[in-house]
Amino acid sequence: MKRRDFLQKSALTSAGLLATGSLFSQPFFEGKIKDFGFQVYTVRDVIKKDMAGTLKTLKKAGYDYAEFFDFADGKLLGMPVKEAKALIDASKIKLKSIHVPTGIQAHTVSGTMVNNWQKAVDDAAELGAEYLVCAYLDSAERQTIDQYKKVSELFNRSAEICKKSGIKFAYHNHAFEFKEIDGQIPYDVLLKETDADLVKMELDMYWVRYADQNPLKIIQRDMGRFPLWHVKDMSMDEDRAMKEVGAGRIDWKQLFAYDKDAGLEYFFVEQDGNWAENSVQSLVTSIKHLKKI
Numbered sequence: 001m002k003r004r005d006f007l008q009k010s011a012l013t014s015a016g017l018l019a020t021g022s023l024f025s026q027p028f029f030e031g032k033i034k035d036f037g038f039q040v041y042t043v044r045d046v047i048k049k050d051m052a053g054t055l056k057t058l059k060k061a062g063y064d065y066a067e068f069f070d071f072a073d074g075k076l077l078g079m080p081v082k083e084a085k086a087l088i089d090a091s092k093i094k095l096k097s098i099h100v101p102t103g104i105q106a107h108t109v110s111g112t113m114v115n116n117w118q119k120a121v122d123d124a125a126e127l128g129a130e131y132l133v134c135a136y137l138d139s140a141e142r143q144t145i146d147q148y149k150k151v152s153e154l155f156n157r158s159a160e161i162c163k164k165s166g167i168k169f170a171y172h173n174h175a176f177e178f179k180e181i182d183g184q185i186p187y188d189v190l191l192k193e194t195d196a197d198l199v200k201m202e203l204d205m206y207w208v209r210y211a212d213q214n215p216l217k218i219i220q221r222d223m224g225r226f227p228l229w230h231v232k233d234m235s236m237d238e239d240r241a242m243k244e245v246g247a248g249r250i251d252w253k254q255l256f257a258y259d260k261d262a263g264l265e266y267f268f269v270e271q272d273g274n275w276a277e278n279s280v281q282s283l284v285t286s287i288k289h290l291k292k293i
Contacts, residue, residue: 033256035064036287037096039230039270040077043279044069048077051084054280055091061284062291065094067228067268069135072101072111074123081123088127095127096266097202097228099135099172102154113158121165131228131266132162133170133202142176148186152193159198170228172202178211191222202228203262204270205250206242209234216258224263231269231286241274244282246289253293 038058040047047054055066066088070077076084076098088095100120103112111120113134124132134155141147159169171194177187191201203226208215219226233248235241245252269290275282 033290033293036062036290037065037067037266037268038063038283038287039067039069039099039268041069041099042269042271042283045279051077051079051087052091055088055093057280058283059091059093062287063093063269063283065096065266067097067099067131067133067266068095069099071098071123072103072109072120074111074119076123076127081126085127095129097131097133097170097268098124098127098129099133102134102137102141102151104141104154105138113154117158117161121162121167124167125165129167131168131170131200131202132158133172133228134158135172136174137176142186143181145181145184145186145189148181148189149193152190152199155190155194155199159195163198168200168227169198170200170202172228172230173204174207175211178208178213187218191225196222196225200228200263201226202230204230204232205255206230206232206234209250210240215255219258219262223261226262227265229262229264229267231267231290232271233286242271243274244271244276244289245269245286247276247285252290256293 043054043058058066068076074081079087085095101109101112103109103114106112107115110116111123113120121132137151141151155169155171162169171190173187177190178185201222203215203218205215207230208218231245231252233243233245233250233252235243235247236249269283269286271279271282271286276285
């Protein structure tokens with residue numbers, strides 16, 4: 001999409017915001033979502049007990065691919081990489097992405113960005129992953145702008161190593177990156193200090209909204225840099241708790257209208273908690289709504 005077209009859409013969105021009080025009010029999306037992904041962290045309470053059964057259930061619900069977590073020291077979800085790969089392959093769920101820690105606060109753990117990163121990259125390649133994503137920055141890693149700049153350098157180095165193995169690198173946001181430090185917004189620092197060709201962003205739509213930010217403005221500023229999304233809804237209540245997709249305040253049909261502007265490749269339905277019934281049913285409920293838009 002041309003920038004002028006994007007701005008015209010954004011202007012209409014702003015008009016809708018003024019008229020209704022909702023960020024996402026004017027639907028533009030005219031297509032259908034064809035492939036669906038989920039973040040395995042959602043079902044962390046059951047996946048380690050029965051990976052095969054859990055993946056089978058979610059495949060039957062309509063999920064095509066997944067993003068995993070708990071990956072380090074040659075293991076995925078506490079299981080040797082080869083064993084995990086066999087179970088995932090058998091499920092027909094495609095592993096597209098894996099969340100990883102920086103390792104800054106856990107120097108003894110192997111297979112992190114600061115300790116034997118090449119091992120993590122090699123294991124990810126064996127699993128068939130397309131992305132390795134920094135999931136989170138511990139509080140001690142993000143107290144100052146200088147720390148964000150140092151982390152950006154670490155991301156650039158890590159992404160270079162990934163690229164040599166045909167894997168892409170990204171960073172997953174929460175809300176704290178949008179809290180000003182010394183007159184600067186940390187998320188802006190990350191975008192500026194990292195190489196746009198090497199370091200992509202996994203845009204968590206819930207946390208962006210929780211931080212009172214407009215995801216469309218973020219996308220507009222760096223079009224094409226957001227190939228991964230996390231999709232979870234936000235309660236209408238004042239607590240703004242996580243909800244199943246379709247049970248909250250976000251208009252997903254309109255948001256998905258900007259998939260090409262963002263450079264979207266994969267999205268992962270996720271709900272950390274506050275499930276209406278249970279973790280598995282949460283993902284089932286969310287995909288049912290997404291299939292309708």
